[in-house]
Amino acid sequence: MKTEESKRAVMVGIFVLIAIIIFVVGVLTLGGQQKRFISSITVKTLFDDVEGLKVGNNVWYSGVKIGTVKAIDFYGDSQVEVVMNIEESAQRFIRQNAKARISSESLIGNKIIEIFGGTPAAEPIEDGDVLASEANLNTDDIMKTLQENNKNLATITSNFSVISDRLVKGEGTLGTLLTDSTLALNFQNLVASLEQTSVNTVKASRDLSRFTNQLNTEGSLASELLTDTTVFNRLQASMAQLQQATESAAQMTQNLQQTSQKLNNENNAVGVLLSDEEFANTLKQTMQNLETSTQKFDENMEALQSNILLRGFFKKRDKAEKERMEEAEEAGQEPEQQNQ
Template identity: 30%
Template sequence: MNPQIPRRKAVWLGLFVLVATCITVGGLMATGTLAQALTPRTRVTTTFHDVGGLSKGDAVWYARVPVGRVERVGLGRDGVDVRLALDSGTVARIPGSVEARVGSDGLIGNPIVVLEPGEAHVHGPLVEGDTVPSRPGTSMDELMEELRATNANVLAITGSVRTVTDRMDAGEGTLGRLAHDDVLYEEVRSTLGSLKVASDEASAMARDGRELARDARDVVATVDAATQGETPLGVLVGDRDAGQDLDATIENLEASSETLSENLAAMRDHWLLGGLFTPKAQKREERQARRAARRDAVDPDDAVAGAE
């Protein structure tokens, strides 16, 4: 018997075992089972009245992030006891006041345990051995019942809409008559045109009213400024000293005017400056009178000859 044959079989057997081991380890790592088995866990418990098909290995979510797995599901004294194995690396970020409910990862997805913030005032994160209070979740039966009710409402609405459209097609009701009667349609169109014109006029009136109100505010502001002495008119009206100064100025002007009149009269009567103040019309009349006197003056010899 050749001794190399058993040795060859042993080599092939070793290679087969090595390849099988590599395939197994690779498969476990690909599915995450090995990583989960090697990850440290923090175990907490909760109790539900209805788990809705929850089973071992289902996911545990917190803030829509997977944080662990369901480790055990079994009947207890007060309901269904569920033990949760949470990742120790993330459990430090989960407050101890959370509550658990059974949900699903989609509309018709797998059941999961959802951890949500609760109302209990518990300080610190979850720790090993904690009992998490539970709240009732929405079961698939309730969702189906709501879906059936919604479908019934949709069918009722669809029937009502169909009834209305049938009456419109038959020319019944206001919309039906409007759709089939051209005269009524033209009347409605004319009415809408009149309403548009009235709306435009109302808009113009409102715009004019806003401008009038703005002008009124400007007038009121001007009057207020005058009343408070912020303008010259306000100073004259509201400031007594300014009024007295104005009266004194007017009196001075009147006195100056009288003095000027007296000076002009004296200069007119002066023999040297009087000609400057003689009116032009008076000078013209005097020149014409002198010319007439010269024409009327007749030589004496000419006068005797004329008499003969």
């Protein structure tokens, strides 16, 4: 009996020891998951709605678990204060201007707190700091939005069904285009015309490009006019001279017109000579009389030279003229003849 009792006591002791070991391992495992044995700091944040967040839920930063929710309490009139345990090893990565928001591990998973943002210029968080919070999109709001989108999609589908039915029946402009062969042919011709216009436009663009290239060709007249200031100044001076010559020609034309007007005027001598036939005849007769008088005067002079009384005078004059010519020949000079 004693031997059996001893065996029973040993078995019970063994089971108790195994139970204690399992308990200790379980405590250590749960403590490791909850990070109970890791040095941490306390950080707070305020939410208007925690959306079912519970104590013990995880805290994430950049997809890494860095702590747990330590406490959830009401704050003020309507806000909720959430106290978080943050690992000291992650403290240096989280800045004081970072924000916290409530999210989910999956679509139907547990709620978590996600810390995000922050700039390197800000200081790292300290124990007892309060982070700003950002409201998360509520699931109910998402469902409402989805319901409204579904209604809009149903309306669009109904309208498209009506439009397609009208198109099949040939109603409206598009329906006519789909059913009327004549209109479709006209539309094809219009498209062909637009294509031809496009081809012509491209050709015109090429011609214009070619023309501009010629303008930019060095040594051409257009290039010289556009770039060489000397050629431009010469051309400008030539144009000024041409304009001056045009003005002079216009002035000359005006003077000729005035002269012709004076010639046609009978109040001056030239006008009388050109237009008065009677005066012209009188002047012609006067000239004839002068010629006749001159001829008679010559005859009278010859008669005087033959006259005995004046013959000595003319001889003396001829003798003096002859002596003067001989003196001039002796002096090596050409004799000057005087008409008297």
